[in-house]
Amino acid sequence: MLVEDAAxxxxxxxxxxxxxxxxxxxxxxxxxxGWETEPGTGRIRHRSGRFFSIEGLRxxxxxxxxxxxxxxxxxxxxxxxxxxxxxxxxxVQHLLMQAKMEPGNINTLQLSPTVQATxxxxxxxxxGAAVRYVDHFLTPGAGDRVHYDALQSEQGSWFLGKRNRxxxxxxxGDVPVHEDFCWVPRPVMAGLLxxxxxxNMDSRTVLAGLPDxxxxxxxxxxxxxxxxxxxxxxxxxxxxxxxxxxxxxxxxEVGGWHRDxxxxxxxxxxxxxxxxxxxxxxxxxxxxxxxxxxxxAPVGRGVIAFVSKEIQxxxxxxxxxxxxxxxxxxxxxGPTVQCNPGNLxxxxxxxxxxxxxxxxxxxxxxxxxxxxEEGGRFYHAENRYLVVDGTHIPLxxxxxxxxxxxxxxxxxxxxxxIVDVEAxxxxxxxxxxxxxxxxx
Amino acid sequence: MLVEDAAxxxxxxxxxxxxxxxxxxxxxxxxxxGWETEPGTGRIRHRSGRFFSIEGLRxxxxxxxxxxxxxxxxxxxxxxxxxxxxxxxxxVQHLLMQAKMEPGNINTLQLSPTVQATxxxxxxxxxGAAVRYVDHFLTPGAGDRVHYDALQSEQGSWFLGKRNRxxxxxxxGDVPVHEDFCWVPRPVMAGLLxxxxxxNMDSRTVLAGLPDxxxxxxxxxxxxxxxxxxxxxxxxxxxxxxxxxxxxxxxxEVGGWHRDxxxxxxxxxxxxxxxxxxxxxxxxxxxxxxxxxxxxAPVGRGVIAFVSKEIQxxxxxxxxxxxxxxxxxxxxxGPTVQCNPGNLxxxxxxxxxxxxxxxxxxxxxxxxxxxxEEGGRFYHAENRYLVVDGTHIPLxxxxxxxxxxxxxxxxxxxxxxIVDVEAxxxxxxxxxxxxxxxxx
Numbered sequence: 068m069l070v071e072d073a074a075x076x077x078x079x080x081x082x083x084x085x086x087x088x089x090x091x092x093x094x095x096x097x098x099x100x101g102w103e104t105e106p107g108t109g110r111i112r113h114r115s116g117r118f119f120s121i122e123g124l125r126x127x128x129x130x131x132x133x134x135x136x137x138x139x140x141x142x143x144x145x146x147x148x149x150x151x152x153x154x155x156x157x158x159v160q161h162l163l164m165q166a167k168m169e170p171g172n173i174n175t176l177q178l179s180p181t182v183q184a185t186x187x188x189x190x191x192x193x194x195g196a197a198v199r200y201v202d203h204f205l206t207p208g209a210g211d212r213v214h215y216d217a218l219q220s221e222q223g224s225w226f227l228g229k230r231n232r233x234x235x236x237x238x239x240g241d242v243p244v245h246e247d248f249c250w251v252p253r254p255v256m257a258g259l260l261x262x263x264x265x266x267n268m269d270s271r272t273v274l275a276g277l278p279d280x281x282x283x284x285x286x287x288x289x290x291x292x293x294x295x296x297x298x299x300x301x302x303x304x305x306x307x308x309x310x311x312x313x314x315x316x317x318x319x320e321v322g323g324w325h326r327d328x329x330x331x332x333x334x335x336x337x338x339x340x341x342x343x344x345x346x347x348x349x350x351x352x353x354x355x356x357x358x359x360x361x362x363x364a365p366v367g368r369g370v371i372a373f374v375s376k377e378i379q380x381x382x383x384x385x386x387x388x389x390x391x392x393x394x395x396x397x398x399x400x401g402p403t404v405q406c407n408p409g410n411l412x413x414x415x416x417x418x419x420x421x422x423x424x425x426x427x428x429x430x431x432x433x434x435x436x437x438x439x440e441e442g443g444r445f446y447h448a449e450n451r452y453l454v455v456d457g458t459h460i461p462l463x464x465x466x467x468x469x470x471x472x473x474x475x476x477x478x479x480x481x482x483x484x485i486v487d488v489e490a491x492x493x494x495x496x497x498x499x500x501x502x503x504x505x506x507x
Numbered sequence: 508m509l510v511e512d513a514a515x516x517x518x519x520x521x522x523x524x525x526x527x528x529x530x531x532x533x534x535x536x537x538x539x540x541g542w543e544t545e546p547g548t549g550r551i552r553h554r555s556g557r558f559f560s561i562e563g564l565r566x567x568x569x570x571x572x573x574x575x576x577x578x579x580x581x582x583x584x585x586x587x588x589x590x591x592x593x594x595x596x597x598x599v600q601h602l603l604m605q606a607k608m609e610p611g612n613i614n615t616l617q618l619s620p621t622v623q624a625t626x627x628x629x630x631x632x633x634x635g636a637a638v639r640y641v642d643h644f645l646t647p648g649a650g651d652r653v654h655y656d657a658l659q660s661e662q663g664s665w666f667l668g669k670r671n672r673x674x675x676x677x678x679x680g681d682v683p684v685h686e687d688f689c690w691v692p693r694p695v696m697a698g699l700l701x702x703x704x705x706x707n708m709d710s711r712t713v714l715a716g717l718p719d720x721x722x723x724x725x726x727x728x729x730x731x732x733x734x735x736x737x738x739x740x741x742x743x744x745x746x747x748x749x750x751x752x753x754x755x756x757x758x759x760e761v762g763g764w765h766r767d768x769x770x771x772x773x774x775x776x777x778x779x780x781x782x783x784x785x786x787x788x789x790x791x792x793x794x795x796x797x798x799x800x801x802x803x804a805p806v807g808r809g810v811i812a813f814v815s816k817e818i819q820x821x822x823x824x825x826x827x828x829x830x831x832x833x834x835x836x837x838x839x840x841g842p843t844v845q846c847n848p849g850n851l852x853x854x855x856x857x858x859x860x861x862x863x864x865x866x867x868x869x870x871x872x873x874x875x876x877x878x879x880e881e882g883g884r885f886y887h888a889e890n891r892y893l894v895v896d897g898t899h900i901p902l903x904x905x906x907x908x909x910x911x912x913x914x915x916x917x918x919x920x921x922x923x924x925i926v927d928v929e930a931x932x933x934x935x936x937x938x939x940x941x942x943x944x945x946x947x
Contacts, residue, residue: 146747146750213736213737213740214736215736215739216736216739216740216743216744217739217743218743218746218747232743232747234740278736295921296653296654296655296656296718296921297653299655299656299657299921299922300653300656300674303656303657303658303672303923304656306658307586307658307672310586395836396835396836396924481735481736481739482739482922482925483743484836485922
């Protein structure tokens with residue numbers, strides 16, 4: 068399928084939704100087919116030793132005033148592929164997108180990249196069907212041009228050092244289009260990013276690295292508040308300043324959390340943060356028709372926001388150097404605000420800029436859409452993604468924050484493990500805003 | 508001291524050598540004051556738990572045809588500072604360099620950066636004197652401008668994920684110069700890089716990140732063989748392809764190595780690679796007047812070389828994506844050749860380009876100097892650093908190799924953990940060659 072506009076897209080997408088049947092049912096962790104709780108450690112793992120496991124982690128900041136904490140965390144050492152195939156039709160870039168079911172998805176079906184495959188998938192540990200289009204990314208041919216290729220982190224609070232290979236390939240070759248796939252014009256994709264719970268995380272992170280269209284309108288001439296050397300100095304300083312100590316601990320001994328044997332879940336003692344639950348899945352459109360797996364189900368909806376401000380004639384974003392429990396290398400660049408207000412402990416300080424973002428009047432809200440995170444590991448994990456004009460926000464910022472231009476952040480994102488996944492989602496959205504980058 | 512030319516420098520340096528007395532004597536590992544061999548694991552550690560330790564490592568490539576190996580390795584989780592302070596005198600950049608003794612140094616005294624301090628040093632675990640000039644790097648003042656700041660790896664074959672913070676700060680402030688320090692004009696430093704065993708590793712790695720002088724002669728106009736997207740695609744692919752498995756194992760159980768109890772050393776069964784030895788040190792110019800420590804003493808001299816070739820009107824270097832046992836993140840960009848020919852097992856294949864480099868006729872040898880590695884951990888660790896003109900080397904290269912321009916490699920080196928320490932040493936040298944970069 069090739070669609071010309073949003074209406075055409077939605078018609079196709081609704082038709083795909085009707086074409087498949089899925090059943091996703093909660094199940095207790097102790098009854099998940101193929102999965103076991105390791106005696107002694109309490110670790111939850113697949114009997115084959117593959118896919119992923121749920122471990123315990125202890126995290127301690129160098130600042131002795133901040134108490135250490137322990138938490139469950141997903142360990143998935145494999146590196147999968149998230150690839151978007153691009154092709155020009157009538158001179159316009161189109162992206163080959165996929166209607167894909169994931170068990171944790173709000174609305175079950177969301178829009179995935181051309182390839183969204185774990186290492187187990189594309190090397191066929193599942194013994195499922197071969198992954199479509201993966202050769203364009205694994206072994207690009209003569210008609211394929213790689214625009215972007217980086218190992219990128221995913222949720223640092225929930226994954227221990229996980230990353231996936233993000234790739235964009237533009238092809239001039241013939242591409243047979245399977246019925247679950249659709250060529251979407253790039254300008255139409257920009258609009259779809261404004262629809263709640265439609266474009267999945269795996270798509271958004273790749274879109275963040277899509278290069279500007281040649282001939283896209285130039286950004287207004289301006290100059291960055293900080294040059295590259297100054298930003299790298301600040302980023303390196305943050306890595307040295309945060310340098311947390313972390314180590315795996317037995318999941319059964321993770322303080323502040325317990326296993327509710329009756330419900331078959333792992334929950335926080337005060338009901339905060341997330342639960343580890345199980346699900347049974349039946350599908351007729353996945354590599355394997357039915358399976359069971361543990362999932363991480365967040366408690367409540369998060370707020371993820373960039374404050375944007377015109378400085379010296381150029382749009383800047385207020386980025387934060389964030390150290391999360393599972394961050395691959397100490398800190399990455401995150402959005403201005405990234406938190407779950409409902410999970411703040413009583414009396415805990417409010418994160419900087421949270422209230423400013425939530426209180427922004429409508430005319431200062433440049434972007435406001437709910438997106439959900441990876442439906443293969445996270446169950447109904449919704450975040451409200453915002454971009455807020457920060458004309459009234461002072462230039463002076465706390466130690467862990469810096470103003471960067473959209474172009475600087477986009478370039479930083481071309482190298483892996485520098486820009487976090489939440490910032491990459493917002494970057495994909497920000498770059499479609501007037502005055503924030505090239506048109507898409 | 509401020510010197511104007513090489514003669515002035517050598518006079519000052521000889522005078523510093525005469526001003527201090529040092530005694531460095533081999534000592535068995537079991538008799539090192541303050542150090543112990545952990546019962547059970549065989550791990551060698553300081554009784555305080557600080558500084559560094561010698562561990563065992565098991566390393567396995569994903570290619571089942573390549574056998575796994577085990578080896579001793581240095582673990583030093585702390586991040587130190589290597590900083591060079593720059594100041595203009597008469598419009599010319601001068602670097603504040605230090606005559607510093609390290610127990611492993613050939614010639615005892617070598618030329619160090621302004622600051623060369625472990626985290627233990629500059630936080631004064633040694634209870635020694637404060638580290639001079641460190642404030643310019645930890646808390647740059649109004650007169651200080653940071654040109655370069657990155658966490659950079661060190662020898663991946665010998666260190667497990669070690670890195671130091673490399674910083675260049677240019678100051679306009681008054682700087683009192685201690686007698687062991689000297690302002691060296693940047694063009695004079697370029698010449699000193701051609702003197703055997705003089706400019707130490709810590710200096711060379713920082714020099715690699717020194718920005719071009721404003722107004723330096725422009726490189727000839729040309730264009731890179733591969734653009735940035737193509738190089739990042741190749742680099743990411745190498746990370747996924749190599750993805751080694753590695754884990755710490757008890758040092759006492761490292762296969763192929765044994766502890767010679769009589770000599771008090773750890774040695775390879777066939778006498779290859781390196782030995783772990785002990786030394787007793789007495790000095791009158793270090794923070795602490797006498798101490799003992801383990802060191803890694805390589806067997807034989809290594810060959811580290813870039814093949815350089817003019818392509819499309821611009822100088823290119825042939826870089827290699829190298830996965831070493833201790834590499835922080837799978838692979839980094841290394842020189843064309845990096846090996847110790849004397850350590851090649853009998854019948855083992857010769858590394859690509861080694862023989863081409865060794866057989867290059869004199870008129871194709873653009874650079875040829877012996878430098879030694881970190882004298883604080885390595886004992887008499889010499890490498891022959893070469894740059895060889897590769898006019899006759901084909902453009903077509905094996906999978907793990909790519910042609911990059913000097914400018915591309917220099918830019919890649921601004922971000923940490925991309926360019927390895929051997930390539931950074933060569934880069935510092937290469938950038939002083941005619942046609943290879945700005946004059947220094």
